[in-house]
Amino acid sequence: MASIRVRDTTGKLFFDFRFQNTRCREQTALDDNPVNRRKLEGILKRIEAEITLGTFEYSRYFPGSSNAKKFGKKAASVRDDHETSLFKSFGELWFQEMQIQWRKSHSQTVAATLKNYIYPWFGEKEVGCIDKADILEFRSSLAKVTSRKGKGLSATRINHIMTPLRMILSEAANRFNFSSPDAGIKSLKVPRTDVEPFTLEEVRLIIESVRPDYRHYFLVRFFTGLRTSEVDGLQWRFVDFERRQILVRQALVRNELVYTKNDGSFRTIDMSEPVYQALLEQRRATGNFEFVFCNRSGSPLAHRNVTQRVWHPLLRHLGLRARRPYQTRHTAATLWMAAGESPEWIARQMGHTTTEMLFRVYSRYVPNLTRQDGSAFENLLQAQFNRG
Structure with missing residues (x-):
């Protein structure tokens, strides 16, 4: 571990770090005090970063040192000798550089993935020496891992774990000038899963049967297509009663309000009449608080608590198939399509940039709701064959 230390005999600070498997200690003329320590710690961070990237020039920092002569030109770029840093060292640098682009929740997810899966396998390997066989072996090992529920990791989960590994190797390949070993390795095929929207009759039954204090919550979910994080993070300042609109500007993720x-x-989102009336009534209950749907203290609802204590018990009571609350969003899309709303309008309400997902995911449910698709062709056939 690189550090700034003080020499007992002189009271002067010196650098203590490792370079090319060699411990290096470089003396300074600075006294030991907080200002000088901060100054040298900043220099040391740059040195460590350059060592990781393979661009460290010993003589540029310590021109009079005997180590500068020892490492010579070879130290100017370890890439010339095809040497690269350890995977963990480079991974930590990559994470620091990328973190500014991510949500806090995503950073936590990536950090956990690196710590629990990737670093234990690749951490002590030289990043430039990892090959395709290593990656495939690692991916195979993930298939044998069991989750907390005792189930094996799904193809989707394995693909998510592989993503930061691919990104780190790709970035290392660009910086150290070698071919990324993950080229040609395709993601695992993920079985397609159907959405499971509720029928309009089931929606009516749920809204009429749910606890009164959650009736408005679920009505809004069913008829707006809001995501769980969006409805949980909805605040009154984003509800425009005059224009009858809900402004989706933020989401509640891991108890933190973040950008959409x-x-x-x-x-x-345009409010339908039922949504408008539900929010007017909800304002009487929580209008003095910041969040539209909240507990008695004004804190936003904990969606896991709502799911386990309200949603699943209600579905069991009504004899309906168990489904995630997220299916309320899918239900909104299918009901809008069944009603004949413009696909472009529906896409905007859902937060999709195109209509492609609508037709790919939801269109098959429309015939089941309207019983009209294909009827024109059927009438043509009946007219033709009934002539005789």
Whole structure:
């Protein structure tokens, strides 16, 4: 571990770090005090970063040192000798550089993935020496890991774990000038899963049967298509009763208000009459608080608590198939499509930038709701064959 230390005999500070498997100690003329320590710690961070990237020039920092002569030109770029840093060292630098682009929740997810899966396997390997066989072996090992529920990791989860590994190797390949070993390795095929929207009759049954204090919450979810994080993070300042609009500007993720999922999610939802009336009534209950749906202290609802204590018990009571509350969003899309709303309008309400996902995911449910698709062709056939 690199550090700034003080020599007992002189009281002067010196650098203590490792370079090319060699311990290096470089003396300074600075006295030991907080100002000088901060100054040298800043220099040491740059040195460590350059060592990790393979661009450290010993003589530039310590021109009069005997170590500068020892390492010579070879130290100017360890890449010339095809030497690269350890995977963990480079991974930590990559994480620091990328973290500014991510939500806090995503940073936590990536950090956990690196710590629990990737570093234990690749951490002590030289990043430039990792090959395709290493990656495939690692991916195979993930298939044998069991989750907390005792189940094996899904293909989706394995692909998510592989993503930061691919990104780190790709960035290292660019900086150290070698071919990324993950080229040609395709992501695992993920089985397609159907959405499971509720019928309009089931929606009516749920809203009429749910606890009164959650009736408005679920009505808004069913008829706006809001995501769980969006409805939980909805504040009164984003409800425009005059224009009858809900402004989706933020989401509640891990108890933190963050920017919407993507630019398309930053949107305006038109209130239907039931939603408008529900929010008017809800304002009487929580209008003095910041959040539209909150507990008695004004804190936003904990969605896991709502799911386990309200949602699943209600579905069991009504004899309905168990589904995640997120299916309320899918239900809104299918009901809008069944009603004949413009696909472009629906896409905007959902936060999709195009209509492609609507037709790919939801269109098959429309015939089940309207019983009209294909009827024109069927009438043509009946007219033709009934002539005789």
